Amino acid sequence: MGFAARKAESSENWRTLFYDFLDKRLDKIEREYPMEDLGEISKAVFQERSEILGQMILGLIKRKFGHLLNQQNCDCPDCGKSMQRHDKLSRTIQTLAGQFELERPYFYCRACSFGNYPLDEALGLSRSSKQYDIQDVEAWLSSETAYETASETYERITGVKLSEHHMHEATNTIGQEVGILDICPSKEEIHKKIENISKNKFRRPIMMLALDGAHGPMRPEPSPHRRKEKRGKGEWKEIKGFRLYLIDGTSINHLISWHQVCEDHELAQDLVKIKEAGLIPEAEIRLGIIGDGAHWIWNRCKEIFPSAKEILDYYHCSEYVHGVGNAHYGKETRESRQWCEATLTRIHFGDHEDVLGGLGKMKAQTQEVQDKIDKFYTYLTNHCEKMHYDTTKRGGYHIGSGAIESANKFISHTRLKRSGAWWYAQNANNMLKIRCAKYNGTYDKIIEKYKKDDQERIKNKKSRKSLRLVK
Known part of the structure; x- marks a missing residue:
């Protein structure tokens, strides 16, 4: 036959x-x-x-x-x-x-x-009886809702039970080896978007780098040898993040979001990685950096992008102005509203010296009010070069940080700030990586990477076991 x-x-x-x-x-x-x-x-x-x-x-x-x-x-x-x-x-x-x-x-x-x-x-x-397609769905569901709800949802959809513990383990296993470049679109994809926006336009398109910090509920990591020890007292830690996007007329074209529980130097290292990977082609775009008054934002960005246009978030500045106006003239009084509107108008058109002069002439009735005036004076002095809002808007840049604020809510708050939730920082970062990948449109990419890496680990484990036994 x-x-x-x-x-x-x-x-x-x-x-x-x-x-x-x-x-x-x-x-x-x-x-x-x-x-x-x-x-x-x-x-x-x-x-x-x-x-x-x-x-x-x-x-x-x-x-x-x-x-x-x-x-x-x-x-x-x-x-x-x-x-x-x-x-x-x-x-x-x-x-x-x-x-x-x-x-x-x-x-x-x-x-x-x-x-x-x-x-x-x-x-x-996979080494697990539950194959990669199941692990894919586990991570997807768990990154949207609590593990308990994700488990119940999976059972309702498939008729098969999966424990919360397995959902937790699968999600962290997938997220733990993901790096910033894994969740980013490719260099070719970004350049293609820049090219499309640049068609029939005289000036280079604007790419905005928005940075901000949010806070999430974190628990101290347990010691490796005492997993069942009593949990330590939780605290709120800062989740630092940035969002890169292109301005296309009145809309934004999202590129990359990245959020992690980390120190500012770690976030700076991630920014350097995407810069070196060619994902921020400064020769092809006009780069604008926007953030609030946090020192870590401007100190780090100045080192990495010295020629970028720096913009202080207008609404963050407005909060300082209204804080002084309400404290000095009385909350929501006519005098306060008039002073705030006049001050913001001067700042908008770059008349910073007039504003500083007016602050210097204010006679506070209490030390508390004087402290607010002095704080705003220092704030304006330190950041006035980032407050030329009139020319900045006419140049096409954004002067508000709504893009990063919405990313904070969608990526960090929606999943991490659930009622009663407390996270180990490592697990929170794994979850944030997966949510960033979903937001960036690269979730399937990290799943394929996980499958490839896991298959390679299986082969290497067999080889190492064989070599060890031969020795």
Whole structure:
């Protein structure tokens, strides 16, 4: 019998086995389930769906990889010696489509003390019974809602139970090795967006780098050897982040968001990485940096982007103005409103010296009011070069930091600031990475990277085990 004939016979055999299984399962559905209306019929099929589709997947594996299911000999990947098949061993395989038991041949090299399942490698199986498509959905759901709710949602959608613990572990495993460049679109994608916005325009497009900090509820990390020890007292830590986007007329074209519980020098290192990767092509754009009065923003950005246009958030400046006006003239009084409007107008048009002169002439009635005046005086002195709002707006730049504020809410607050939630910083950062990838449109990219890296780890672990045993 030729190869084509054997292949046709193998194909017909798996189909026959699947049809026999399906016929028996339909008998079971008719016998055991009440089917008085469409809802009950749908429920009956849904509850049996996983095993039915699992058997279909198994049949297709037999069709495609039958030569590995029936393999008798193979060469050791380390020493090259021929290995004979031992018994077939079974493992449970769970996928989004269905669940089944896979019996595959096991090979063992005595010279290397190396055990191997060629079919597992050919199929790209995860070490867990829950395969990568399930882990993908676990991370997606868990990054949107609490682990408990994610677990319940998964069961309602698939009919299969997954514990909160497994949701937690899968999400952190995927997020822990993700770096900033992994969640970024490619250099080519960014340059393509810049090119599209630049068409038929005289001036280079504007790219805004908005930076801000938010606070999240963090717990101190437990010691490695005492995982069950009592949790320490929580505290609110700053989640530093930035958002890069292009201004296209009256709309913004999002590029990159990145948020982490970190120190300012760590965020600066991440900015350097994306700059060195060519994701901020300063020769092709006009770069504007916007933020509030936090020193870490301007100290770090000045080092990395010395030629960028610096813009102090107008609304942050406005808060200082209204704070002084309300304290000196009385809250919401006519005098306060008039002074605030006049002061903001002068600042808007760059008349900073007039504002400073007026502050110097104010006679505060209390020390508390004087402290507010002095604080605003220092604030204006330190940042006046970033407050030329009139020319900045006419140049096409944004003067408000609404873009990074919305990113803070969507990426950080929505998931991390849930009622009663406290996070270990590492787990919070893993979650933030996944949420940033989703917001940047690169979630599928990090999942593919995780699958590739995990397969490589599986191969390396086998090789290291073999080498250790030989020594």
